[in-house]
Structures are given as structure tokens and as C-alpha cells.
Amino acid sequence: MNYSTIKQFFRGLEWQLFRQQIIFDRMVTVVNPDGSISKHIVCEYCKKNIVVSRHIQIHHTPIELTDDNVNDVTISLNPDNVKIACLHCHNKEHDRFSGPATKRHVKNKGVYIVYGPPMCGKTTYVKENMQPGDIVVDMDRLYQAVSLQPLYDKPDNLKYIIFGLRNTLLDNIKTRYGNWNSAWIIGGYADKYARDKLASDLGAELVYIEADKEDCLYRLNYCNDYRQEHKDEWTEYINNWFDNFTK
Ligand SMILES: [Zn+2]
Ligand SMILES: [Zn+2]
Incomplete structure (x- = not known):
């Protein structure tokens, strides 16, 4: 060959x-x-x-x-x-983190929707691939920013204010407004129709972080944060995601 x-x-x-x-x-x-x-x-x-x-x-x-x-x-x-x-x-x-922006492997103003079940490693993936000057839209962190509660503790009454914040950010991403490099949108997005629609609205690329249910439940056992202390709630999130996932 x-x-x-x-x-x-x-x-x-x-x-x-x-x-x-x-x-x-x-x-x-x-x-x-x-x-x-x-x-x-x-x-x-x-x-x-x-x-x-x-x-x-x-x-x-x-x-x-x-x-x-x-x-x-x-x-x-x-x-x-x-x-x-x-x-x-x-x-x-490969020295992909240095040099002028044009030489970087990540496209300028690239938009990525990073999706998959809870505990599959979406945030880790983004942290490993993003660069300073990128923006990240993550519901868990938006809750934390305005509530000052521990990460993953999401007071239900703040839901609409958080949705409003997220929608503003998504609007800015859609119109490529602001001086950011790449945008990373983290979410479950189990439903294929909603996921594809968001991707086409934003002109985004979909990145699926694959993990099976056992992996996610296993990681929940050892994650050592708020989620572990609220294992029942998070087990339900994991189960729901897999019940609703459409490829
Ligand atoms: Zn290599
Ligand atoms: Zn390494």
C-alpha cells in the first residue's frame, strides 16, 4: 500500500x-x-x-x-x-497553541455545539480544545455566575433569568457579534431535531461526546462534587438523557 x-x-x-x-x-x-x-x-x-x-x-x-x-x-x-x-x-x-491566530487549527469565529449525556466529559473536552479569547456557553456556569451557589446547584426559580442570559449569548454568537475567537456551546441536546435546528441557526458544528450510560453513572460515583452529593437527582438526569436521545 x-x-x-x-x-x-x-x-x-x-x-x-x-x-x-x-x-x-x-x-x-x-x-x-x-x-x-x-x-x-x-x-x-x-x-x-x-x-x-x-x-x-x-x-x-x-x-x-x-x-x-x-x-x-x-x-x-x-x-x-x-x-x-x-x-x-x-x-x-505540534505547537498548535502558539503562533499567530491564522496558523491555529481552530477556525476563527468557529462555533461548536458540544453535546452528550451528563457526566460524559463535555467540559473537559472544551477545556482541552479551547483557547483564551474563546467564549463558552454553559448553563451550569451561568447559574453559578448569578446565584453564587456551588457549581451544578441550580435554583429552579432562576430558570427564566438564565434562559434569558443564554439566549442573549446565542444571539450574539449567531450574528458573530463581539470580538471572540471561537464559541463553544455545552449542553445535553439529546433531541436530534432541536440539536440540528440550533446548529443550523448558529452555523455551528456539532461535536458528540460519546459515552454509555454505565460510564456516566460510574463517573457520577467518583466525581467528588455537588453532583455526587445529589446522586439521585443526577442519576435521573443521566437516565432521562438516554431515554430521550435521538441520533
Ligand atoms: Zn502527532
Ligand atoms: Zn497529556
Whole structure:
């Protein structure tokens, strides 16, 4: 098989199989506080767990992959020439955070709707991919900003004031008003119709953070914040999301 560009190579079956093998070989087994055992993928740079499988990056190093060496399998498909990285560390390795705005990989005034079930890692995803100068619309944080209650504690009587704030922000995003770079809108958006409509209204790209119900419930057990102390309420949010999700 001959690839003329790195892009083609990464779409090929050989790379997919190699990637799976690397991930499988480097899995770390961990004993959880409740005695159960789980397998983790760890970033070889920052040593943090990579919880969302599509965030696992395989980085070619010490020899960086180029269009010129991509067909040399001793470089492109060599386990000794790759490291597992999280999104953040991978971007850092490729220097994607520095340089003038035009050189950045994120489009200027790009709008992204990051959706998925509660506890799936939406905020983590945004934190790893955003840059200073971007705006983030997140209901949980809007509640916190005006109520000064703990994060995720959402006094019901404030609902309409929060919706008003969010709608103002969404209007500004729609008209690309204000001097922000990219906008990230975080939400459950289980319903496909509502989700697609919002995306087309805003000219936004949809980013689905995939997780199954067991993953979400498991993370709820160990999240160590307000949500853990209100486990019943949040279990219901998780169940509702999966009941209402349409692809
Ligand atoms: Zn990392
Ligand atoms: Zn890389």
C-alpha cells in the first residue's frame, strides 16, 4: 500500500489496526476504590487518564511523520516511534497553541455545539480544545455566575433569568457579534431535531461526546462534587438523557 499524503495514511486500514494494537498493548489496569477493576489509557506525556476514546492520540516521535516518510513503515508503523497522547499534550507537541491566530487549527469565529449525556466529559473536552479569547456557553456556569451557589446547584426559580442570559449569548454568537475567537456551546441536546435546528441557526458544528450510560453513572460515583452529593437527582438526569436521545 502506498500513500501519497499523511491524511490518506491516517484513513487507511493499516493505521487503524496499528493504532488499536498500540492502545491495547499500553492499557493500564487499575483497581478502583470499590474493588472493581478497570482498564485505562494514560497519556504518556502528562500521565492523565484519557477518558473519551476518540481523544486518544497516537503521536509519531522522535521521528515526526511527513508526506515524505509516510510510506516507510519503520517510521509510520513502528511501535518504538509512537507515543500515546491526550488532545492537550498532542496539540502542545505540534505547537498548535502558539503562533499567530491564522496558523491555529481552530477556525476563527468557529462555533461548536458540544453535546452528550451528563457526566460524559463535555467540559473537559472544551477545556482541552479551547483557547483564551474563546467564549463558552454553559448553563451550569451561568447559574453559578448569578446565584453564587456551588457549581451544578441550580435554583429552579432562576430558570427564566438564565434562559434569558443564554439566549442573549446565542444571539450574539449567531450574528458573530463581539470580538471572540471561537464559541463553544455545552449542553445535553439529546433531541436530534432541536440539536440540528440550533446548529443550523448558529452555523455551528456539532461535536458528540460519546459515552454509555454505565460510564456516566460510574463517573457520577467518583466525581467528588455537588453532583455526587445529589446522586439521585443526577442519576435521573443521566437516565432521562438516554431515554430521550435521538441520533
Ligand atoms: Zn497529556
Ligand atoms: Zn502527532
